[in-house]
Amino acid sequence: MIEQRLSVASEAAQLPVLTRFLKEFWVAAALPPAESVKFELALEEVFMNVVMHGSPGAGTQVEVSVILCDGGLTLMVENEGPAFDPLLLPAPDVAASLEERKVGGLGVFLVRQMMDAVSYQRVAARNQLRMTKRLTAGVDSPRLAPSV
Amino acid sequence: MIAEGRLDFGAAKEFQAQLEQVMADTRTAPATVIIDCAGLEYVSSAGLRVFLLAARASQRAGLGFAMCSLQPAVREVFELSGFSRIIAVHTDRAAALASLPQRSA
Numbered sequence: 001m002i003e004q005r006l007s008v009a010s011e012a013a014q015l016p017v018l019t020r021f022l023k024e025f026w027v028a029a030a031l032p033p034a035e036s037v038k039f040e041l042a043l044e045e046v047f048m049n050v051v052m053h054g055s056p057g058a059g060t061q062v063e064v065s066v067i068l069c070d071g072g073l074t075l076m077v078e079n080e081g082p083a084f085d086p087l088l089l090p091a092p093d094v095a096a097s098l099e100e101r102k103v104g105g106l107g108v109f110l111v112r113q114m115m116d117a118v119s120y121q122r123v124a125a126r127n128q129l130r131m132t133k134r135l136t137a138g139v140d141s142p143r144l145a146p147s148v
Numbered sequence: 149m150i151a152e153g154r155l156d157f158g159a160a161k162e163f164q165a166q167l168e169q170v171m172a173d174t175r176t177a178p179a180t181v182i183i184d185c186a187g188l189e190y191v192s193s194a195g196l197r198v199f200l201l202a203a204r205a206s207q208r209a210g211l212g213f214a215m216c217s218l219q220p221a222v223r224e225v226f227e228l229s230g231f232s233r234i235i236a237v238h239t240d241r242a243a244a245l246a247s248l249p250q251r252s253a
Contacts, residue, residue: 015158037190037221044192048157094230098204106229107193113228 002029002068010051010060010079018043018064022075025066031073035135038114039075042131045107046077046086054084054127072116074132084127085120087112152187155195164198171205180212180248184241191222196229203235216244 006021008014022043026036043064050062065076089105096102112118115131122128149170155163171181181202191199199215206213214236218226226232238244 012157015156019154019156034221040190041192041225044156044194048194092229095233096230098200098207098234101200101204101230101234103193103197103200106196110193110225110228 003065005063005065007061007063010054010062012048012051014062015044015047018047021064022066029068031068032135035133038133039073039131042111042115043075043077045111046075046129046131049086049107050077050079050084050127053086054079054081072132072134074130076128076130078123078126078128080126083122085122086129087118087120149181150184150187152185152189154190155188155198156190156192157194160194160198163195164201167198167202168205171202171209171211179210180214181206182213182241182244182248183215184217184244185215185219185222186217188222189219191225193229196225196231199231199235212248214238214244214248216241 004021004025006018008017019040022040023036025031026033026039047062047064060080063076063078065074065078067074067076086108089108091109092102092105093100094109111131115133117130117132119130120128121130149167151163153159167181167183183199183202203213216238217240218237223232223237226235226237236244236247238247
């Protein structure tokens with residue numbers, strides 16, 4: 001298992017710092033490049049939700065953990081503050097017309113579509129959102145085992 | 149109009165301003181907006197919002213609006229979000245141009 005953790009201020013200007021952190025983890029762990037985008041998107045959407053809805057004021061921190069374990073990658077985003085479960089946001093109507101289409105809730109909707117599992121927990125006075133997805137290009141897949 | 153690089157929360161505001169400027173110009177020139185995404189590697193909901201607002205503004209103003217040359221990762225976001233049903237998406241620039249109504253100058 002490989003785990004890395006980064007704490008940043010809860011502000012939009014920190015988004016590039018988090019993206020770089022994730023990309024550096026990706027390269028260091030030699031993960032398949034094509035799979036990176038989904039995690040970058042999940043991190044952006046969840047972090048920006050915290051920045052816009054979840055923070056009680058200046059000076060609060062957001063902790064991001066990246067955990068690689070058994071061919072799956074978990075992103076965990078934690079912050080102190082009032083309880084805020086982004087998974088309770090109403091799903092967007094993806095069949096709405098151009099004129100009626102709204103953008104609210106789209107970020108979390110995309111995260112749910114792209115990850116295998118997304119869960120929210122309130123731990124002590126902290127919001128904790130976990131997102132996990134298997135990395136498909138694992139070389140240890142049984143299907144790729146040589147048959148004799 | 150060309151969209152390239154990363155269209156994330158940080159880049160969305162400036163891109164929106166550029167797009168609005170282009171669209172304001174098109175009211176007196178050819179009345180179509182095509183966004184070429186060949187160089188666009190990443191789009192988040194912040195970027196989708198800009199495309200949605202621009203497509204809607206185009207429709208209201210009677211302008212054509214289309215996007216083309218989406219990379220696989222961007223295409224996937226468009227499909228999952230249902231945007232490929234409300235915004236015309238073409239394989240390349242030629243196909244996008246061919247699809248838009250021709251207007252005489």
